Structure formats: structure tokens, C-alpha cells
Amino acid sequence: MPAQTSARRLSALDRWLPLWIGLAMLGGLLVGRLIPAVSDLLTRLEVGGVSVPIALGLLVMMYPVLAKVRYDKVAAVTGDKKLLVSSLVLNWLVGPAVMFALAWIFLPDLPEYRTGLIIVGLARCIAMVVIWNDLACGDREATAVLVAINSVFQVVAFSLLGWFYLAVLPGWLGLGTQGLEISVWQIALNVLVFLGIPLVAGFASRWIGERRKGRTWYEEKFLPVIGPWALYGLLFTIVLLFALQGEAITQNPLDVARIALPLLVYFAIMWFTGILTGKALGLNYARSTSLAFTAAGNNFELAIAVAIGTFGATSGQALAGVVGPLIEVPVLVGLVYVSLWAASAWFHTDPHTGERTTS
Incomplete structure (x- = not known):
């Protein structure tokens, strides 16, 4: 995979x-704190609950x-039943259950934040995970397939799981209940x-x-030109997301810290469970990495949209949703480097070439 290998080596932009x-x-927080009108503008520029x-x-x-993505390889990915089944189990059984447990353990006295965290746990990855996976030299085609499958399940399962984890399961356990009304259309629109x-x-x-030009031209000429724009878009999105609730975050540092702790534990549990599951199932490094990041990543865009649409932009649920990327972004960036280390330490593989190394 020469073209992919050269494209994946960390550039100066990636290394920093x-x-x-x-x-x-920091810029987003400062903008949101110093220029509150920006948050109002982002809220007004919404179409169907999505900020344009x-x-x-x-x-x-x-x-x-x-x-x-090399789409001609997608068929080979869908034939990997171990990868697909383990991803579905981690995303739709393990992930929501882990977040539910952590939310109740760490925030038993803060129902709004607790509900917001549970919503984050229900919103499975469809966006930034492709960036983290790519930086960690995971299997690009496998990640595209897993993200697509999770998106379909999200449309079908989000409302049902929200009802179960916020209304049914707490009742069974004698805990407080909290309803969640969200339309399938809103989920489908986000996807x-x-x-x-x-x-x-x-x-x-x-x-x-x-x-028109051939694969060599496409991968060696076209992709290097558009490649950096993924990180430009990521940084632009982060600035806007943190500007949206910069004032709330800076005014409630203790609340942010309490929300952050279960999120830190959650991301660590899900990522390590994913990569160790992949290794135990005999998957190679690239696919184990894809499994780990798709299990750990969350669709905070959907979580924030649901929290704001259901409970309001200034609610504790919405704040918990915004704190999600505040913690997820640096943690998963850190896990990119852990993953690259694990390639040689656990899988005896060069992450950039996919070739075996001496142990």
C-alpha cells in the first residue's frame, strides 16, 4: 500500500x-466567553436543529x-464477521451500559448532567472517529463500513435505547427516571x-x-492536496463547538470537572476493550485499531442536538453534551499515540506499513 503509507506518515501538522x-x-472558549453574540448567531443559523x-x-x-477510502475493498471488510459482530456488541450493548453505570456512579446527585452523559453514551460514532483512526493508521475501509453500519443502527436504536436507559432501567433499579422524546427524523437528519x-x-x-486520471494520479496528486483540509475542518469545528457554550464552561469549572471524570473513565474503558477484543479475536493491528476507535468515539453532534432540542440550550444536559468533545478530543488524540505504540508492543507491526516487526 505505498500510496496509503506515504499519506499516513505524520506530517508536521499531524505531529503538532x-x-x-x-x-x-482555548480560542473557542475565549470567543464564547468574550463575544456571547457568537453563540447566539450559531444558534440562529440552524436548519432542522443543525447549526449550518x-x-x-x-x-x-x-x-x-x-x-x-478504497471502496473496492469494502466487500472484503463486510465479510469479516468477527469485526462486524464485535463492533455492534461494543457499540450498542457495552457502550451505553458502561456510560449508564458511570453516570450513576459519578453523578448520583446531578440528574441533568447524568442524563446528558447517558445521551452521549447512546450517540455512537459517525464523525471524528475517522480522523483518529486515520492518524493511528487503522483500517480506513473497515472504519468506513463500521461507521456506516453504526449510522443505520443509530436511526433505528437511538430513541429505543434512550427510552430504556432513561425511563425503564432506572425504574427497574429503583432509581430516578427521566424521559427522552426525540424523533427518528432528527436522528436521520444528523446522519x-x-x-x-x-x-x-x-x-x-x-x-x-x-x-479520468487513474489511481496513481488520484492517490499521489489529488489526495495530498485535499488531505490537510480534514484537520482544518476539525479545528474550525472545535472552535465553533466550544464557542457555543464557552460562557457556561468557564462559569462552571467544578461542574465541568465532575462531568469530565466519568467521560475519562468511559473513553479509556471502551478504547482498551476494543483493541484488546480485536487482539483476542486474532484481528490485525489496523482492524483492531478501527474497532477500538469506533467503540470509544461518540457522535457528540447528535448528543448536543438532542440535548438542546429536548431540554434547551442552557440546560445541564446540553452542558454535559458540550463537555463531551472537550474531553473526547484530547483523550482520543492521546490514544492515537498509545495506539501507535501498541502496534509494535502488542501486535509487532509497523503501523505505517502494516508489516510485521521483530519482537
Whole structure:
């Protein structure tokens, strides 16, 4: 995979990614705190509950990664039953249950934040996970397939699981209950915007580019030009997300810390469970990494949209949703480096080439 290998080696932009992300988060918080009108503007520029500037940032972020996918390999990925089944189990059985338990353990006295965390746990990955997976040299095609499958399950399962974890299970356990009303259309709209559009654009780019210029030109000329825009879109999106509730975050540092702790535990549990499950099942490093990041990542865009639409933009549920990426972004960036270390330490593999190394 020479073209993919060279594209995946960490550039200067990638190597300093934690710094850029930290600056983007800080910049967003400062903008939201010092210029409250920005938050009002982002709220007004919504279509169907989706903020248009944030949606544009996500589209710019997603398109280059999905344009890199070799779609002719997707059929081989779907035939890997171990990967698909383990991903579904981790995402739709283990993930929500772990977040439910952590939310009640760490926030028994704060029902609004607890509900917000549970909603985050129900919103499975469809967006930024492709960035983390790509930086960690995971299997790009496998991640695209897993993200697509999770998106379909999200439309079907989100409302049902929300009802179960917020109303039914707490009642069975003698705990407080909290309802959640969310339409399938709202979920479908988020999936369509954040996954469907860039997926179609990425597939069309590869099909047209290879048909007219050939694969060598497409991967060695076209992809290096559009590749950096994934990180530009990521940084732009982070600035906007943190500007949206910059005032709430800076005014409630203790609340943010209490919300952050269970999120830290959650991301660590899900990522390590994913990569160790992949190793135990005999999956290679690239696919184990895809399994780990798709299990640990969450669709905070949907979680924030649901929390705001159901409980209001200034609610504790919405704040918990916004704290999600505040913790997820730096933690999963850190796990990219852990993953690259695990490639040689646990899988005896060069993450950039996929070749075996001496133990």
C-alpha cells in the first residue's frame, strides 16, 4: 500500500495536532466567553436543529478522509464477521451500559448532567472517529463500513435505547427516571448531514478521479492536496463547538470537572476493550485499531442536538453534551499515540506499513 503509507506518515501538522487542538479549544472558549453574540448567531443559523456553520466544518473535516477510502475493498471488510459482530456488541450493548453505570456512579446527585452523559453514551460514532483512526493508521475501509453500519443502527436504536436507559432501567433499579422524546427524523437528519453527504462526495471523487486520471494520479496528486483540509475542518469545528457554550464552561469549572471524570473513565474503558477484543479475536493491528476507535468515539453532534432540542440550550444536559468533545478530543488524540505504540508492543507491526516487526 505505498500510496496509503506515504499519506499516513505524520506530517508536521499531524505531529503538532495536540497543540493545534488545544489552541482551537482555548480560542473557542475565549470567543464564547468574550463575544456571547457568537453563540447566539450559531444558534440562529440552524436548519432542522443543525447549526449550518458547524455542519460545514464537519463536512470539510469528513470529506478528505472519506475520499481516501478504497471502496473496492469494502466487500472484503463486510465479510469479516468477527469485526462486524464485535463492533455492534461494543457499540450498542457495552457502550451505553458502561456510560449508564458511570453516570450513576459519578453523578448520583446531578440528574441533568447524568442524563446528558447517558445521551452521549447512546450517540455512537459517525464523525471524528475517522480522523483518529486515520492518524493511528487503522483500517480506513473497515472504519468506513463500521461507521456506516453504526449510522443505520443509530436511526433505528437511538430513541429505543434512550427510552430504556432513561425511563425503564432506572425504574427497574429503583432509581430516578427521566424521559427522552426525540424523533427518528432528527436522528436521520444528523446522519444524513454528518455522514451521508461527505460519503457520497468521497465516493464520487474517487470514482471520477480514477476513471479520468487513474489511481496513481488520484492517490499521489489529488489526495495530498485535499488531505490537510480534514484537520482544518476539525479545528474550525472545535472552535465553533466550544464557542457555543464557552460562557457556561468557564462559569462552571467544578461542574465541568465532575462531568469530565466519568467521560475519562468511559473513553479509556471502551478504547482498551476494543483493541484488546480485536487482539483476542486474532484481528490485525489496523482492524483492531478501527474497532477500538469506533467503540470509544461518540457522535457528540447528535448528543448536543438532542440535548438542546429536548431540554434547551442552557440546560445541564446540553452542558454535559458540550463537555463531551472537550474531553473526547484530547483523550482520543492521546490514544492515537498509545495506539501507535501498541502496534509494535502488542501486535509487532509497523503501523505505517502494516508489516510485521521483530519482537
